Every structure is written in structure tokens, then in C-alpha cells.
Amino acid sequence: MSERLIEKLNILADAAKYDVSCSSSGSDRKNTNKGLGNGHHSGICHTYTEDGRCVSLLKILLTNHCIFDCAYCVSRRSNDIERAAFTVDEVVELTMNFYRRNYIEGLFLSSGIFKNADFTMERLLRVVKKLRLEENYNGYIHLKTIPGASDELITEAGLYADRMSINLEMPTETGLKLLAPEKSHDDVVKPLGFVKNQIIQFKEEKKLIKSVPKFVPAGQSTQMVIGATPETDKDIMYTAAKFYKNFSLKRVYYSGYIPISNDSRMPVLGTQPPLLRENRLYQTDWLMRFYGFDVRELLNEENPHLDTDIDPKLSWALRNLHHFPIDINTADYQMILRVPGIGVGSAQKIVQARKFGKLYIHQLKKIGIAYNRAKHFITCADSPFQLKDFQGHQIKGFILAESQSKYLKTANNQMLLF
Amino acid sequence: MIYTYDGSLEGLLTAVFEWFERKPGAISLVTEERYQPDAFTSCFEVLTNRSKADRVWKGLASRLDRDWMRKAYCTFLSEIPEMQQELFLFICYVFQHQAGAEKNYGNTHVLNIAQTARKVEREKHRMEAFIRFQQTADGIFYCGIDPDFNVIPLIVNHFKNRYADQQWVIYDLKRHYGIFYDLHTVEEIEMNVDLQQLKHAKQTLLDQKEQLYADLWKNYFKSTNIVARKNTKLHTQHVPKRYWKYLTEKL
Incomplete structure (x- = not known):
């Protein structure tokens, strides 16, 4: 029993690790019911992996079975890998026991799409509901919005999650069409916009009626894969700036592509991940958010790429x-x-x-x-x-x-x- | 002139009171343990006095906001001898200047207090992150620590709010005291047990499931690492080696 659990955890943590988002900040959920967990406004990184990334959330997939075949993803349908799935109780028990030992700051739950979007979203919802309602858990929960899930399910999930996110995957529509013909940016834009409007609406109502519950208090984020397709830094940052502005995102993450397949459309296996480029993109992101720079000052027609030797x-x-x-x-x-x-x-x-x-x-x-x-x-x-x-x-x-x-x-x- | 005091916060605040009463000019403030007699300077022994200390603390609170009061307190908790003198000079500086003087970062005392407080807050934050509880057979969650600074007073509320439904003990092995939460209040405790046993709890004393969750956590830590991005320098920068002995995943 316990060996199988360890095995599942290894498979599903391994599949989830390419999602970079691990922040646990921005939520002030308080422990009011003498339960477990209390939000920390700036988040806590409980440890760091050997590649130097922070580990603050238990980041797992509910399952790595997936009906999609996106070339950049390890869990794609055509990839011959071990598949596994957690039960709702297993995820709840892992989260509670890790949290009790101060290993983690919360749960990051994502999933491959099995059957259809609503079915998957409904499963994710069952995990968070059990944590919040049955286990009195007040720690952080980062939940993936499944593209194509119904508005009712997304609204209900938002009542229990602290942050919701949905990945753009590729910085441009053409890049996405090249590697994942079944997907489009519109699938992402619609739920992002829906959650953004819900957040505004709940905030407005809370001003009038105090008992209105929190709705996604830590906001939304998204992620782009860098270096799998030939976009310029300018394309990437202009897309990021647009999404920051239109959807009031908390964060846009840039994930340097790590070659995982022999697909001829992408960098070959063994290519170094573009770590320096990723670093420069994050620096630009910070300049935009905290230093009052406009993206057009940093990247424009004359300078479509960031310098590599200086910041x-x-x-x-x-x-x-x-x-x-x-x-x-x-x-x-x-x-x-x-x-x-x-x-x-x-x-x-x-x-x-x-x-x-x-x-x-x-x-x-x-x-x-x-x-x-x-x-x-x-x-x-x-x-x-x-x-x-x-x-x-x-x-x-x-x-x-x-x-x-x-x-x-x-x-x-x-x-x-x- | 040398002022000696007993090393407590009250003692330091009393020293401020005595200094303003006597105005002896520049002094150096040392604890009684560190005092070395000097042939050319006289010594004044500060006798800790609660009511004088309270007056100074209240006066300080009327001039500084909560942020800065916390900075001053953090500096005291740093236990760095030089910084205790800096704290004394900072308090004198605040009383001798107009309100708002604490924002003068060009002043060395102000800057020293701000920077020391930052170090202490960082250590406090690390404790919030790196403490790893082990569940003992009687259901209490235990962790032994030896932080660089005396940060236990700063982390009490964090753990009390967070782990409200479980009993826990955090024990400072270096300073020989700890805190215990009994589901209602947090109390200071001292344990007279062999130090070696406090460092590594015996397997027989632990809950049956403890080993399983430790293993699960170790496996998770390994699986979530991306080998192609290995960056040991960054790793040790975030998790300095002196903390590894706390960390389940690093054992």
C-alpha cells in the first residue's frame, strides 16, 4: 500500500514539476475555525530543490492520463510513460500530513485532462472541497483552471482556492498551433477573463455585504514555455504585458524549455535549457512591475532581443x-x-x-x-x-x-x- | 566611561535612563560578563530597574511607530554584543532628536539597527520555513532548533495560529528553552533531557506513520527536481548548509 503511494507520488510529482509557479503569497486566509493552517501574506519557501527552485507547495497532478497530444508536454497522449492517478482521499491525506509537519505551505493541484474538461474539473473540485469543508484546512491552495470547464464549476472552485492559474503555454498563437494543434489561446483567454470578472464582482459585493466569501484572494497567474519555438524576447514580453494589463494577473511565469522528445519541430534532446534567457526575461518582468518601466522602453523594433551580457x-x-x-x-x-x-x-x-x-x-x-x-x-x-x-x-x-x-x-x- | 549591565533588555533600557540622568558624554556599554577593567576610564554599574526601563520603553513607543519598535526589539534579540551598544546609542539618538529622526538612513546607528533587524527577521523567516516537525508516539509534534539569533519570541504567534489543532513543541537546543502549545496557550518550557536525544528523537519514540511521511517527503523532494537545471550554488545560497541538519529531505 505505502510502496504504491510512494510510486504514484514519484510519477505525479515528476509530471507536475515543469509547472514553475510555486508562490504561496498574496492570500490572507486566516485560521478562524481552530483548524489547520493560516495564510502568510508573503508566502514561505519551505525548501529548495537542487536546481535552486523553491518548494513551497506540494505540486502534483491528480493524474497524468491526458487526451491531448501537445508536443512540449511529458504527459502527452503519444508519449510512452508510466501513468498513475491519485484518489481524492490520497491527495487530502498527503496534503494534511505534509502540512502538519511544516513541510509545505499548501497544495498545488493540476491534472491531465481525462474524459473531458468538466469531469476533470469536478474531480479537482472534490479535493479542495474535502480539504476546506471536512478537514478544516486553511492553508494555501493553488488550483489549475481546466480550459473548457463550465462557469459554474469554475465559480465554485474559486470559493475554495487561493489562486487559480491557466497556462498560455506558447507566447504566440502561431507557436501554439505548431506544437499543439488542438489548442488555441482563446481557450485560455475565456476562463482568465471569466475569473477576473468574478473576482471584481465578489470584491464589489463584499464592500456592501460583509459575509460574502473570499473568491481567489491571491489572484491568477499564467505560464509560457520559452525557447521551444522561435519567438523573439519582444514577442514574449509584449504578450506578457498584454496579459498583465487585460487580466490583472499576479504573475506571468517563463519556463525555459527542457528538451523531452525527439520531435523535429523543437530543440533536440540534450540541448541546454535557456537559463540565461529565462533570467533576463524575469528581470524585464520585474522592471515592468516594480520599477515603472514600460515594456516598449526595454524592447522595441530596434532591440527585439535582450542583451545577454548585461541586464x-x-x-x-x-x-x-x-x-x-x-x-x-x-x-x-x-x-x-x-x-x-x-x-x-x-x-x-x-x-x-x-x-x-x-x-x-x-x-x-x-x-x-x-x-x-x-x-x-x-x-x-x-x-x-x-x-x-x-x-x-x-x-x-x-x-x-x-x-x-x-x-x-x-x-x-x-x-x-x- | 564604561557602563556595565546584566545583558537583559530591561538592563539596557535602564542604562539609557541612567545616561540621561547623568549625561557623562560618550560611554561604552558592555555586559558584566564581558567587562574588562580599564586603568584610565571609570566604570558605572547599571542596576536593572523595572520602572525606569518601563519609562524608557514607553517614551520610545511614543516616538517610534510599531515597525521601528519591532526593529529595536529584533536588534536586542540578535545577541550581538556590538549591536547592543548600537541599540543603546540608537535609543539615545531618537530621544535627542525630533520625531521622524529614525528615518535618517545616513546615520550609522539607524542603519545598523535597520540592517541587524533585517538579519534577525531573515533568521525568523528561515525558522518558519525550515522547522520540520516529527510526530511522537503520544501525538505531540516536536522539533529541535539552534538558530543564529534568539528568534523563538518572534515565531510564537506564527506557529500558534497555524497549528491550532495539534500539540507541538519547538525547542532551542543552544539556549536551552522551548515553547509548548497545548491546544489553548503557548508556554515556555525547559527540558532536562540528554541533549543528544533532543537533537535526534529515537525511532521508538515516534509515531508509526512518521517514517512513511518522511519517506514520502524525501521522494517528493527528489522527484520535483529537474536534473537538467542543476544549480548547486543557488541551492546552497537559499538553503545554507548549517540548516541541513533540520531538514528531513536533506538527512
């Missing part, structure tokens, strides 16, 4: 040297945020600290900015006077000379003559 913020600054240098002691917050080497925390500290007197280099260093990087773009109370205006490529040379990328095994700094 997108530095790359933007070097293209727009006419904005710099700025005076740390007078510039407004939005502009300080745009300086390479200064993050949100340091920018806020600087704005508060300068009310008490001019800031000097030694203070900036102590506050924690990356001064060697930022010094090319700022002046402060005791900045050394500089006669020469450096060009963008020269500054880039200086910065690259004293930093080393973790992605490059050998330094490849071209020496400059001038």
Missing part, C-alpha cells in the same frame, strides 16, 4: 545616457529607481535619508547600492569631478571588466583601445 536595466540606461547623470540629492524617486545598481529598498532609503542632509558616497555604499555600477549614472555630495563624457560602450566595458557573469565559464572581455 535589461543597464542596457536601457546605456541606450538612454541623455537622462544621466542624475543628482541623488535632488532627483525624484522614479528616476532614482531607474539607475542601474539601485534597487527598490535602497531607493526608498535614499529618498528618506536625504531629507536630513546631503548624501555622500560612503553613506550610499553603506545603504547598500552597487556603487561601482551606479557611479557612472549618479552624482552625490562628493562625487569626483569628471572632465570626460564616456560613451555607452565604454561604460559597459568598465562595468563588465569588474564583474563576472555566473553564466559564463570563461571571461570574454574584449579589451578596448580607446
Whole structure:
């Protein structure tokens, strides 16, 4: 009995691991019924796998039987792999016992599509209902919305889940049609839009009637596979920006494609996953969400790809040297945020600290900015006077000379003559 | 001038009171254990006084918001000797300047308090993440820890709210005290048991199903890893090796 459970867990955790989303933040579900579990507003990562990704949720598929045949997915119909399925009780028991031992922050439940969408969604719903209603479980639940499931089922699931998500899979419609002819972006857009409207509606009602239950309090997210099809970084980020805007998503995840099949339409087996590219895309995503950048500033017709050797913020600054240098002691917050080497925390500290007197280099260093990087773009109370205006490529040379990328095994700094 | 105190928070706050009463100029504050007599400076022994300490704490609370009060408390819990002196200087600084002075990050005391508090909060968060309960035969969930800083006072509420329907014990092996939740309240406890036994509970003392769930968890941890993305540096950055001894999946 227990061996079979271990075996099932191995198969279904392995199949679920390509879903990157593992955040447990954003929900403030409280333990009001003296049950088990209490939301943590910023989430907790309970451990990290050896590839450095966080493990905060028990991330499993209910089953890896699937009627679809998407080329990028391990659970595709035509793939010859072991299949398994959990019963509702097994998932509930695993979740409760892992949570009791403080292994996990909650459950991430997804599933292959068996029979049809409604049948699958109904099964997922039974798991979350049992957890919430019978076991008094108040921990985090991330539930996949199954494309094509009926509105009633989705609405009911939203009452018990903290976050719901549905994957775009490919950044563009043409890419998706190439690898998964049975699917289209419209299948994703419809439920995303439906849940978004429900969230707004429940919030409005809650303003008037206090007893209205929570509906997907941690919002929605989605995921795109990167590097399986030949999209540019611009295509990817424009799609992401569109979805952030239209569906008020909490997160868009970018998952570097890891070759899993000999399909001639995709990178061959053994190709390195595009980790550096994934990293740059996440940096761009952060710049859009927390630094006030518009996606068109970072990626446009002239620059359809992100630089690999420097991060997108530095790359933007070097293209727009006419904005710099700025005076740390007078510039407004939005502009300080745009300086390479200064993050949100340091920018806020600087704005508060300068009310008490001019800031000097030694203070900036102590506050924690990356001064060697930022010094090319700022002046402060005791900045050394500089006669020469450096060009963008020269500054880039200086910065690259004293930093080393973790992605490059050998330094490849071209020496400059001038 | 050297001030000596008993190392408690009350003692430190009393020292602030005594300093403002006497205004001896620059002093250094050390605990009685760390005090070394100096031929050229005189010493003043601070006698911990609850009512004086309360007055200082109340005064501080009227000048600082809750966030900053917590930062000050966290700095005390860090138990770093240099930071205790910094905390003393910070409190004096706050009383000597106008309201809002704590936002002056250009000031070294302010910055030190903010940064130390951040370290302590990080350790607290790690404890919330890395504690792994084991269910004992009598149904109590137990975990022994030895955190860098004395963070147990900071994690009480988190665990009390979260595990409201099970009895649990978290025990600090380094500082020899722990907390026990009996389904109603949390109490401080001290156990006089062999330290080795507290570190690794004997198999016979554990619940029958404990081993099964530990195995399931280990298997899950292995299955969810993507071998093609292996990144040991990032892994140890997030889970530093000194915490591995707590972690079921790393044993």
C-alpha cells in the first residue's frame, strides 16, 4: 500500500514539476475555525530543490492520463510513460500530513485532462472541497483552471482556492498551433477573463455585504514555455504585458524549455535549457512591475532581443545616457529607481535619508547600492569631478571588466583601445 | 566611561535612563560578563530597574511607530554584543532628536539597527520555513532548533495560529528553552533531557506513520527536481548548509 503511494507520488510529482509557479503569497486566509493552517501574506519557501527552485507547495497532478497530444508536454497522449492517478482521499491525506509537519505551505493541484474538461474539473473540485469543508484546512491552495470547464464549476472552485492559474503555454498563437494543434489561446483567454470578472464582482459585493466569501484572494497567474519555438524576447514580453494589463494577473511565469522528445519541430534532446534567457526575461518582468518601466522602453523594433551580457536595466540606461547623470540629492524617486545598481529598498532609503542632509558616497555604499555600477549614472555630495563624457560602450566595458557573469565559464572581455 | 549591565533588555533600557540622568558624554556599554577593567576610564554599574526601563520603553513607543519598535526589539534579540551598544546609542539618538529622526538612513546607528533587524527577521523567516516537525508516539509534534539569533519570541504567534489543532513543541537546543502549545496557550518550557536525544528523537519514540511521511517527503523532494537545471550554488545560497541538519529531505 505505502510502496504504491510512494510510486504514484514519484510519477505525479515528476509530471507536475515543469509547472514553475510555486508562490504561496498574496492570500490572507486566516485560521478562524481552530483548524489547520493560516495564510502568510508573503508566502514561505519551505525548501529548495537542487536546481535552486523553491518548494513551497506540494505540486502534483491528480493524474497524468491526458487526451491531448501537445508536443512540449511529458504527459502527452503519444508519449510512452508510466501513468498513475491519485484518489481524492490520497491527495487530502498527503496534503494534511505534509502540512502538519511544516513541510509545505499548501497544495498545488493540476491534472491531465481525462474524459473531458468538466469531469476533470469536478474531480479537482472534490479535493479542495474535502480539504476546506471536512478537514478544516486553511492553508494555501493553488488550483489549475481546466480550459473548457463550465462557469459554474469554475465559480465554485474559486470559493475554495487561493489562486487559480491557466497556462498560455506558447507566447504566440502561431507557436501554439505548431506544437499543439488542438489548442488555441482563446481557450485560455475565456476562463482568465471569466475569473477576473468574478473576482471584481465578489470584491464589489463584499464592500456592501460583509459575509460574502473570499473568491481567489491571491489572484491568477499564467505560464509560457520559452525557447521551444522561435519567438523573439519582444514577442514574449509584449504578450506578457498584454496579459498583465487585460487580466490583472499576479504573475506571468517563463519556463525555459527542457528538451523531452525527439520531435523535429523543437530543440533536440540534450540541448541546454535557456537559463540565461529565462533570467533576463524575469528581470524585464520585474522592471515592468516594480520599477515603472514600460515594456516598449526595454524592447522595441530596434532591440527585439535582450542583451545577454548585461541586464535589461543597464542596457536601457546605456541606450538612454541623455537622462544621466542624475543628482541623488535632488532627483525624484522614479528616476532614482531607474539607475542601474539601485534597487527598490535602497531607493526608498535614499529618498528618506536625504531629507536630513546631503548624501555622500560612503553613506550610499553603506545603504547598500552597487556603487561601482551606479557611479557612472549618479552624482552625490562628493562625487569626483569628471572632465570626460564616456560613451555607452565604454561604460559597459568598465562595468563588465569588474564583474563576472555566473553564466559564463570563461571571461570574454574584449579589451578596448580607446 | 564604561557602563556595565546584566545583558537583559530591561538592563539596557535602564542604562539609557541612567545616561540621561547623568549625561557623562560618550560611554561604552558592555555586559558584566564581558567587562574588562580599564586603568584610565571609570566604570558605572547599571542596576536593572523595572520602572525606569518601563519609562524608557514607553517614551520610545511614543516616538517610534510599531515597525521601528519591532526593529529595536529584533536588534536586542540578535545577541550581538556590538549591536547592543548600537541599540543603546540608537535609543539615545531618537530621544535627542525630533520625531521622524529614525528615518535618517545616513546615520550609522539607524542603519545598523535597520540592517541587524533585517538579519534577525531573515533568521525568523528561515525558522518558519525550515522547522520540520516529527510526530511522537503520544501525538505531540516536536522539533529541535539552534538558530543564529534568539528568534523563538518572534515565531510564537506564527506557529500558534497555524497549528491550532495539534500539540507541538519547538525547542532551542543552544539556549536551552522551548515553547509548548497545548491546544489553548503557548508556554515556555525547559527540558532536562540528554541533549543528544533532543537533537535526534529515537525511532521508538515516534509515531508509526512518521517514517512513511518522511519517506514520502524525501521522494517528493527528489522527484520535483529537474536534473537538467542543476544549480548547486543557488541551492546552497537559499538553503545554507548549517540548516541541513533540520531538514528531513536533506538527512
